[in-house]
Amino acid sequence: MGRFLTLSVLLLSLFAANASFGQDKWSLGRCINYALENNIEIKQQQLTVEQDRNNILQSKLSLLPSVNGSLNHSMNWGKSVNVQDLQIMTTLAQSTSASLSASMPLFSGLTNLRSIESNRIQLQISEQQVESLKDNVTIQVTQAYLQLLLAIEIEKVANESFKSVAAQAERTKTMVNAGNQAYSALLDIESQLANERVQLVSAQNDVKSSCLNLMQLLNLPHDIPFEVPEYSIDDASLPLLTPYTADAVFEEALGLPQIRMAELALEKSNTDYKIQKGAAYPSVSVSAGYGTYYSDSREGAFFSQFEDNRNPSLGFGLSIPIFNGWKSNTSIRNARLNVKNAELELEKSRQNLYKEIQQACNEAVNAYAKLDAAQKNVEMAEESFRNTESKFNLRMVNGTDYTVARANLFKAQSEYYQNKFQYIFQLKILDFYRGIPIKL
Secondary structure, eight states: OOHHHHHHHHHHHHHHTTOBOOTTSOOHHHHHHHHHHHOHHHHHHHHHHHHHHHHHHHHHHTTSOEEEEEEEEEEEEEEEEOTTTOOEEEEEEEEEEEEEEEEEEEESTTHHHHHHHHHHHHHHHHHHHHHHHHHHHHHHHHHHHHHHHHHHHHHHHHHHHHHHHHHHHHHHHHHHHTTSSOHHHHHHHHHHHHHHHHHHHHHHHHHHHHHHHHHHHHTOOTTSOOOOOBOOOOGGGSOOOOOOOHHHHHHHSTTSHHHHHHHHHHHHHHHHHHHHHHTTSOEEEEEEEEEEEEETTSSSOHHHHHHHTOEEEEEEEEEOOOOSTTHHHHHHHHHHHHHHHHHHHHHHHHHHHHHHHHHHHHHHHHHHHHHHHHHHHHHHHHHHHHHHHHHHHTTSSOHHHHHHHHHHHHHHHHHHHHHHHHHHHHHHHHHHHHTOOOOO
């Protein structure tokens, strides 16, 4: 299992401390396992792995002698002239032959052995491709799962805000009926309540969309019940940002599948280059055969002729490539260029990984700064709303001021949760690159 799967399991441990799981609910780990088991691309790549295993077996069996047997029977008939009495007669001649032959290359520039090695490396590349696909699926599911949790948190905020404004509307209505407030105050608060209802419906739709996106990533049938557990992530449990450089993380991330694939591709290119060079060497082969035949034009019984007409053979062959339209030299040159290209691909993969790590470090720092600012913004928005609500109840401010304060509070809370989940995700990404377990 790739390291992204390890990342997701560790993410699950972050939430498990404060979560209560039902047997029918979909935890992060359950979602990942289901996605890995049902992803079509992963299944297709696993079939490629099996094909590569078959290719290795076939390349090993090619070292064995090739054996062929044949059995032929022929009949000839027609008219002919008897030279003794010049009479025309009808003749029928039959013959039977059997043979068994075997051949095996003794030396062919070590191409057979290197072909086995090349196929073995290709199998490792295919296996790393499976791990890479698993990593991609795992991180996609993890992102979608966190997005769903974020949508659920914002829906909770919207619901609480709606209930608060609804209660305020009831109080205002009572005061208007009692003659303690003007009717315009009721119109203002009911307008705010309508806005809160729209805001709540929008948040509920976001939950449905996020849930649908996650289910589609899982390839989950629509008739299977899907519900995530209740999570409560305490701010005090969030780990602090640990300072480390991109260079240090990069050194710990060189075992990722994309780097291993590039390294294996370079190794395979070197092996294929040796195969092309070996094909230019002379080849030596040995062959052996055994044959016999029967003909009714000769005297003797069937098995007697088979015994008398035995024809065993043994031979050695030497093939020296001299000129074949410059094909061998062209193949060798192209193989050498493939080696250089594989070296560049490996360097490019390392550079891309380093850039990804640099970006991840930068995003983690930014997420931490945004989270800190968002938390302070929530505190200020809460204090401002409490003050405005008190003044609104005392008829010191109008409904517009109350609406603005409530909207600012909801916006601050939404931004806080967005930054909170983004910060969690960025920390786990960095821990994934570093390959270290997460301890809370």
